[in-house]
Amino acid sequence: MSNSRREAKKPWIDTFTSFLEKNRGFVILFFCLPASFVFDLILISKKMLLRKFFADPKLHDKRVQIIQREVKKWNSLPKEQRKLLCTSRPNWMSLSLTFFKKEHCHQIDVDLDDILELDETNMTVKVEPMVTVGDITKYLIPKGYTLAVTLEIADATLGGLAMGAGMTTRSHIAGLYHENVISYEVVLGNGNLVTASCTENKDLYGCLPMSHGSLGFVVALTLRIIKTKPYVKINYVPVKGLNNYCDMIRLLSGDKGPDYPVADFVEATIFDRNEAVVMTGTFSDLDKNLRVNNVNRWYKPWFYKYVETFLKKGKHTELVPLREYLLRHNRAIFWVAESAIPFGNNVLFRFLFGWLLPPKPAFLKYTTTPAIRKSTITKLVFQDVVLPMRKLEDQIDLSEKLFGVYPLLVYPCKIFDRGFGFGQLKRPRGDYLVDGTDYAMYNDLGIYGVPGYVKNREKYNPVEAIREMEKFARDVGGFSFLYADIFMDREEFERMFDLGSYEIVRKKYGAEEAFPHLYDKVKPEIDVFQIGRLCKVD
Incomplete structure (x- = not known):
């Protein structure tokens, strides 16, 4: 093709790209949401099949040995040919906002996403790093358990949270996510497999959190779990005045000292400098005197919009099924989805298309142009x-x-x-x-x-x-x-x-x-x- 013909086509490409960028909400509606829905179905089906026919710790060991072999193969290269190592997981699959330049690295496939072992005696669960929050809540909650710290976004991976940092509404009791990691299994840069815990390779154990894959490949981790009840009883308390709601949050979270009782869950949404809704939650059985609210149904308002109504309605108490509570911010990705889909909380949109939410962060990132x-x-x-x-x-x-x-x-x-x-x-x-x-x-x-x-x-x-x-x-x-x-x-x-x-x-x-x-x-x-x-x- 001649340069003149290329130049003739370029304005059309620029115009089309500009249109997509200016109308990204509709691009997400007509492309990302259906595509992410289909992608999710495929992923769920794949995981169900793998866990039904291949959920065997021995297969985990074999998969890890393949990773070790690939790293050792990299080590056998001449030093000048060795690019730094990273995983082969595409950038757009990550929840990070950045696009790390993986093309400059030697990429290793670390696609490990099985739940390996539930230890009800020691109250732990062993998982591979690509198991997601959505996976683990579906697995644990029917058995009467949940992670000690569970992030609200279903697509977040348990290994990614450990290598980054995770915090949730139970962190005033349990601390950051990594405080509840009992041990890691790590493939080092020389291909060796080691365990890191508070008793074994303690220095590595302390530095893996917040390391973002810069110390080794985590291939398994053991996490602390807690016993639960089927519901969370939530109290919504609207508070006026900056000092008033700040003091309340400090009191409810235990900043006044360990002798002050705290709820199982504490959070606040601040709607302006002078108004906030402070929420506390406790594990609960069914209480016939309280309404059960399935906050994650596709036609329901986004959770933060629902919370905002209590600024006018006043205090309110209700029951929310445990998994729906843990993932209450998932549909709107807190309130980030509003930036991508400004009409996403519209009643008509929720009724017709709400079942497609949330847009998978992977697809939002996939459609990100420069x-x-x-x-x-x-x-x-x-x-x-x-x-x-x-x-x-x-x-x-x-x-x-x-x-x-x-x-x-x-x-x-x-x-x-x-x-x-x-x-x-x-x-x-x-x-x-x-x-x-x-x-x-x-x-x-x-x-x-x-x-x-x-x-x-x-x-x-x-x-x-x-x-x-x-x-x-x-x-x-x-x-x-x-x-x-x-x-x-x-x-x-x-x-x-x-x-x-x-x-x-x-x-x-x-x-x-x-x-x-x-x-x-x-x-x-x-x-x-x-x-x-x-x-x-x-």
């Missing part, structure tokens, strides 16, 4: 920042100043003082520790959506805004969840996290020349600082 990727930075904010709860008012004030976006999500969480040299998380400051304990009460501040400045077409520099939030986190001893875009340089990143023991572990276990560094795994694949400079010019 222009859309840039838009997620310049016109949207997706951040989870873990900060000391005693600074809750300051967090909310700063978030409003920098982003002007509501609702805000607040999950309380214990951050334990594990001493020096144990993992990437810094020890909580002494003045944050709850009296008589070895932990401080922190909270996740979830900031998702279109900033108010963008809605009002006012000047907004996302890089400067998020960098200021990151600086606040560093100053008060908090940290960012690394699934989202970070705007720190390497030096700032190493001030937020304690990488001393991590660097020692990388060297000791042969990861330095085998796997990318943590910072390189999680930094955005595009030049966010250039975006910040362009925003200044605009």
